[in-house]
Amino acid sequence: MERKEISKSVLKRLPGYLSYLKSIPHGSVSHISATALANALGMGEVQVRKDLALVSSGGRPKIGYPLETLIDDIEQFLGYDNTTDAVLIGAGKLGQALLGYSGFATYGLNILAAFDIAPSSEPGEDKKPIYHISELASFCRTHKVLMGIITVPGEHAQEVCDQLIACGIKAIWTFAPTHLDVPPHILVQYENMATSLAVLSMHLQAQIKEKK
Amino acid sequence: MERKEISKSVLKRLPGYLSYLKSIPHGSVSHISATALANALGMGEVQVRKDLALVSSGGRPKIGYPLETLIDDIEQFLGYDNTTDAVLIGAGKLGQALLGYSGFATYGLNILAAFDIAPSSEPGEDKKPIYHISELASFCRTHKVLMGIITVPGEHAQEVCDQLIACGIKAIWTFAPTHLDVPPHILVQYENMATSLAVLSMHLQAQIKEKK
DNA sequence: TAGATTGTTAATCGATTAACAATC
DNA sequence: TAGATTGTTAATCGATTAACAATC
Numbered sequence: 232m233e234r235k236e237i238s239k240s241v242l243k244r245l246p247g248y249l250s251y252l253k254s255i256p257h258g259s260v261s262h263i264s265a266t267a268l269a270n271a272l273g274m275g276e277v278q279v280r281k282d283l284a285l286v287s288s289g290g291r292p293k294i295g296y297p298l299e300t301l302i303d304d305i306e307q308f309l310g311y312d313n314t315t316d317a318v319l320i321g322a323g324k325l326g327q328a329l330l331g332y333s334g335f336a337t338y339g340l341n342i343l344a345a346f347d348i349a350p351s352s353e354p355g356e357d358k359k360p361i362y363h364i365s366e367l368a369s370f371c372r373t374h375k376v377l378m379g380i381i382t383v384p385g386e387h388a389q390e391v392c393d394q395l396i397a398c399g400i401k402a403i404w405t406f407a408p409t410h411l412d413v414p415p416h417i418l419v420q421y422e423n424m425a426t427s428l429a430v431l432s433m434h435l436q437a438q439i440k441e442k443k
Numbered sequence: 444m445e446r447k448e449i450s451k452s453v454l455k456r457l458p459g460y461l462s463y464l465k466s467i468p469h470g471s472v473s474h475i476s477a478t479a480l481a482n483a484l485g486m487g488e489v490q491v492r493k494d495l496a497l498v499s500s501g502g503r504p505k506i507g508y509p510l511e512t513l514i515d516d517i518e519q520f521l522g523y524d525n526t527t528d529a530v531l532i533g534a535g536k537l538g539q540a541l542l543g544y545s546g547f548a549t550y551g552l553n554i555l556a557a558f559d560i561a562p563s564s565e566p567g568e569d570k571k572p573i574y575h576i577s578e579l580a581s582f583c584r585t586h587k588v589l590m591g592i593i594t595v596p597g598e599h600a601q602e603v604c605d606q607l608i609a610c611g612i613k614a615i616w617t618f619a620p621t622h623l624d625v626p627p628h629i630l631v632q633y634e635n636m637a638t639s640l641a642v643l644s645m646h647l648q649a650q651i652k653e654k655k
Numbered sequence: 656t657a658g659a660t661t662g663t664t665a666a667t668c669g670a671t672t673a674a675c676a677a678t679c
Numbered sequence: 680t681a682g683a684t685t686g687t688t689a690a691t692c693g694a695t696t697a698a699c700a701a702t703c
Binding site: 251271323328378416420436 | 449451454455457458459461462463466483484485521522523527535536537539540543544546547550551552589590597613614616620621622624628630632634635636637638639640641642643644645646647648650651
Binding site for chain 1: 697
């Protein structure tokens with residue numbers, strides 16, 4: 232398959248398709264159409280078809296896309312077939328929740344270990360070790376880690392970010408609600424709960440006003 | 444202030460401005476320009492100025508926007524000044540992490556209680572109670588809750604979603620990686636870690652290929 | 656064959672960026 | 680006054696949607 236340029240908007244929709252396709256009982260259907268997929272996810276069918284055209288090895292008119300092949304195509308495109316190793320900084324509640332979540336394996340993500348200034352929790356609990364932050368650099372180097380997950384309070388996020396970059400990390404996934412300054416070629420992905428809350432809050436305000 | 448129509452794109456950027464403005468030491472500066480704000484957040488200054496024009500009560504050329512007033516304007520616009528009560532369904536690790544996070548108060552969000560099929564954890568720990576799911580309906584009705592947070596596994600998300608709607612909830616914040624079918628006027632906001640991972644994964648793939 | 660569906664090309668829509676006049 | 684900055688109007692850009700030919 233030729234790898235075409237793909238926009239971020241399309242990229243963000245792919246996991247949704249994948250998740251739905253995988254939820255279809257194994258063996259129940261052999262093919263699925265863009266129309267069916269669009270209806271299930273409440274989307275426009277043209278958009279789905281156009282998105283799939285970018286990643287799939289092709290569907291057949293009247294029949295649709297072969298289910299298993301389509302799943303494989305999307306997974307391969309997203310790189311879920313080869314796992315990415317990551318380190319997590321900040322073993323608070325959220326950090327430990329992510330550390331213990333086994334579902335990331337589905338997305339090709341493997342959190343090797345967590346680091347914290349006070350690694351209090353017994354490491355055995357979730358099988359994943361929690362080290363002191365001072366061991367971060369050597370760990371990243373020996374394991375050639377490319378991805379870092381930041382779950383420390385906002386005021387320490389930039390500092391942790393700088394450390395990660397110094398350790399050779401190329402992609403950062405941050406749960407801290409602060410902007411991170413990074414050099415080019417380093418990608419920061421903000422998991423920003425505040426933006427979601429803004430959208431929800433605005434919707435509820437409108438609802439309440441409507442009622443009045 | 445006249446409340447104009449605001450797009451979702453603008454809405455999603457507002458929390459970022461707010462967070463940065465609040466991080467400025469109290470009393471250190473009285474005004475801030477769109478230029479300064481843009482530089483700090485790595486954005487275009489025109490975009491910042493245009494966004495602020497929609498929510499602020501006005502800045503002055505050469506001087507900028509009065510800091511305190513701007514913060515108030517954004518908070519008021521986002522509705523952070525009057526708190527929203529919410530219930531959380533699914534007291535697993537993630538659920539408990541959210542339940543125990545005190546930072547939501549800043550966004551006007553107040554999680555009243557959590558519900559689970561097996562409310563194992565001792566309620567006293569985080570001060571927030573964890574009830575059995577059977578008590579959800581009466582609780583929502585008596586407290587007039589409008590927002591529900593879903594942190595159950597994907598396979599139970601739709602079921603929980605339906606229950607919440609039956610209880611009168613108008614906005615749903617879901618952490619489950621599945622599409623939810625809802626009637627119109629109900630807003631679903633997906634906190635989809637899978638989309639973030641897709642973006643990160645794609646970046647790393649490109650990085651690795653570049654190296655070869 | 657007829658009709659559903661794919662995939663592509665063109666049109667529309669919305670959001671971002673650029674240009675510029677107004678102002679302190 | 681000069682220059683930085685605001686706020687608005689116009690131009691560009693990108694993404695979504697519509698139209699349609701190809702195909703099974």
